Amino acid sequence: MVRRALAQLALISLALLTALPAAAQTPAKELFGRQQAGSPHRPHPLGSYSRGCLAGAVPLAETGPTWQAMRLSRNRNWAFPETLTFIDRLSRFAARLPGWNGLYIGDMSQPRGGPMLTGHASHQTGLDIDIWLRPATNLRLTPREREEVSSISLQRSRGAFVNDSWTPAHHELLKAAASDPAVARIFIFPGAKVQMCRDARGDRAWLRKIRPWWGHDTHFHVRLACPRGMSGCVDQDPPPPGDGCDDAVAWANNILNPPPPDPNAPPPRPRRDLTLADLPQECASVLSR
Numbered sequence: 001m002v003r004r005a006l007a008q009l010a011l012i013s014l015a016l017l018t019a020l021p022a023a024a025q026t027p028a029k030e031l032f033g034r035q036q037a038g039s040p041h042r043p044h045p046l047g048s049y050s051r052g053c054l055a056g057a058v059p060l061a062e063t064g065p066t067w068q069a070m071r072l073s074r075n076r077n078w079a080f081p082e083t084l085t086f087i088d089r090l091s092r093f094a095a096r097l098p099g100w101n102g103l104y105i106g107d108m109s110q111p112r113g114g115p116m117l118t119g120h121a122s123h124q125t126g127l128d129i130d131i132w133l134r135p136a137t138n139l140r141l142t143p144r145e146r147e148e149v150s151s152i153s154l155q156r157s158r159g160a161f162v163n164d165s166w167t168p169a170h171h172e173l174l175k176a177a178a179s180d181p182a183v184a185r186i187f188i189f190p191g192a193k194v195q196m197c198r199d200a201r202g203d204r205a206w207l208r209k210i211r212p213w214w215g216h217d218t219h220f221h222v223r224l225a226c227p228r229g230m231s232g233c234v235d236q237d238p239p240p241p242g243d244g245c246d247d248a249v250a251w252a253n254n255i256l257n258p259p260p261p262d263p264n265a266p267p268p269r270p271r272r273d274l275t276l277a278d279l280p281q282e283c284a285s286v287l288s289r
């Protein structure tokens with residue numbers, strides 16, 4: 001049933017793509033960045049986190065019992081329905097942590113997913129969520145305040161260490177997120193992972209999903225796995241086996257003692273804008289319906 005609907009979507013998309021040669025040249029970020037609301041399809045993440053789109057996206061309620069969506073003007077609080085269920089689940093856990101009443105939710109996806117005009121390379125399929133590291137104490141922020149309030153940075157020495165704002169509650173929150181079966185990976189600055197590696201007691205399996213990455217000192221990024229039965233949704237390869245703690249220490253050491261530049265390294269290739277042709281065929285009809 002799902003497969004047939006998907007095949008129909010693909011057929012329509014192919015027809016659209018040939019009918020609109022101009023759209024084929026336009027950077028996909030312009031086409032997707034213009035969308036104001038979700039497509040009328042059944043919810044379905046299509047393609048991969050960095051080359052995909054989202055059919056039938058639903059918006060996160062701007063305020064829930066244990067969360068607030070931030071920076072509403074960006075209109076990036078759209079996602080796959082199970083992503084919203086996850087936010088509800090994790091934010092309820094957060095609300096029980098000392099000093100927290102819930103979560104401030106940053107960028108998720110655009111109304112039809114796809115590449116963005118600014119920021120993120122990923123967040124294209126409604127399965128990526130940025131969650132603020134600033135404890136959500138006040139869940140009655142006005143829309144205006146949600147534009148003006150900023151998160152806090154938890155890093156020291158350019159991400160090699162955590163600073164004094166890091167708390168055991170942050171550890172518990174990240175542990176709960178990483179232990180959730182829906183989660184594939186979490187990105188955060190290296191010093192945070194090193195700290196969690198040091199503080200973890202007992203089971204360490206959850207640490208595997210926590211991956212050091214650049215930035216991510218004011219928020220952490222949760223990446224959900226492709227939900228069951230969603231053909232055409234492309235998972236990232238799983239993280240390497242083990243808790244990844246050695247890797248995090250290596251990242252932190254590289255920050256503190258950067259290796260000299262490799263004279264034989266090829267110059268970085270400029271990143272080309274994705275076009276519709278780079279995305280799954282079905283994304284053309286996600287855009288046009």
Ligand SMILES: [Zn+2]
Pocket residue numbers: 120123128129130220221
């Ligand atoms: Zn992110």
